[in-house]
Amino acid sequence: MLRGRHAFETYLLVNRVSGLEPGLYRYLAFSHRLMPIEINPGMTDKVMEACLRQAIVKDSAVTFIWSCVIYRMAWRYSERAYRLVHLDAGHVCQNLYLATEQINCGACAIGAFDDELMAGLLGIDGLDEFVIYCATVGRKL
Numbered sequence: 561m562l563r564g565r566h567a568f569e570t571y572l573l574v575n576r577v578s579g580l581e582p583g584l585y586r587y588l589a590f591s592h593r594l595m596p597i598e599i600n601p602g603m604t605d606k607v608m609e610a611c612l613r614q615a616i617v618k619d620s621a622v623t624f625i626w627s628c629v630i631y632r633m634a635w636r637y638s639e640r641a642y643r644l645v646h647l648d649a650g651h652v653c654q655n656l657y658l659a660t661e662q663i664n665c666g667a668c669a670i671g672a673f674d675d676e677l678m679a680g681l682l683g684i685d686g687l688d689e690f691v692i693y694c695a696t697v698g699r700k701l
């Protein structure tokens with residue numbers, strides 16, 4: 561049985577979520593838990609800066625940051641993997657939109673960010689694993 565073929569990793573910038581301290585987390589899918597990366601309310605400003613100063617990051621309850629480990633797709637699809645992961649990113653974000661609607665919240669996809677700053681915040685190399693998409697989630701106004 562092959563495990564871990566999904567190309568994405570999910571990181572969460574938590575601003576205002578009951579039961580969680582503000583900071584940056586990584587979602588561990590196999591154990592269904594969050595691993596703290598940097599618990600610090602100042603992470604919000606750093607991620608907002610990496611998202612080209614979009615204020616919606618600071619205003620969100622949580623910001624999802626998806627990275628892609630390209631080998632997980634490229635071992636099978638070669639260079640076509642770089643096209644396919646962008647399709648998958650759209651599907652993942654669309655599912656977030658659907659889920660947020662169910663809890664009477666809103667989502668906003670973010671495709672504009674500084675690749676190097678974002679990779680540095682997550683502690684990834686930006687080549688073999690790179691940020692592909694982000695989305696904020698919060699209460700509807």
